[in-house]
Amino acid sequence: MTATAPALTALAHGWCALSVLHGRIESHLERALQAGHGLSVREYSLLDVLSRQHDGEGGHLQMKQVADSVLLSQSATTRLVTRLEDRGLLGRYLCPTDRRGIYTDVTGAGLELLGEARPTSEEALRTALREAAEDPRLEPLVRTVETAWVPTMAAA
Numbered sequence: 001m002t003a004t005a006p007a008l009t010a011l012a013h014g015w016c017a018l019s020v021l022h023g024r025i026e027s028h029l030e031r032a033l034q035a036g037h038g039l040s041v042r043e044y045s046l047l048d049v050l051s052r053q054h055d056g057e058g059g060h061l062q063m064k065q066v067a068d069s070v071l072l073s074q075s076a077t078t079r080l081v082t083r084l085e086d087r088g089l090l091g092r093y094l095c096p097t098d099r100r101g102i103y104t105d106v107t108g109a110g111l112e113l114l115g116e117a118r119p120t121s122e123e124a125l126r127t128a129l130r131e132a133a134e135d136p137r138l139e140p141l142v143r144t145v146e147t148a149w150v151p152t153m154a155a156a
């Protein structure tokens with residue numbers, strides 16, 4: 001198959017549309033979270049991921065798992081954790097069973113800010129998707145996000 005084959009062109013166009021949709025959503029979320037709560041999308045995502053940890057079997061995430069969850073490198077995740085720790089939104093402590101391991105947990109202040117920011121995030125996401133659905137190239141992707149991805153996330 002050559003680079004000009006119709007299937008490849010359709011695939012490239014699909015990838016481009018997905019990238020545009022992601023960019024629009026992330027930009028909308030970034031503005032809303034920064035304006036309303038002083039949080040970036042990455043900070044919000046990190047607080048959200050860490051807030052879902054629990055004390056049971058496999059309940060705490062290693063930094064690599066956290067990094068994978070927020071789509072950052074381990075070093076960028078560590079810097080992000082440090083920034084949020086400096087703001088009093090996260091805390092670190094040694095793993096009780098392996099003193100080499102360090103866990104990160106959301107503080108009470110972090111949980112409070114996350115709780116305040118969740119409705120802002122949800123509304124910004126709805127708005128971004130509603131606006132994107134007006135673009136015929138993005139509408140099928142929006143429909144997929146609304147019907148397939150959201151229930152999966154709710155169950156997580």
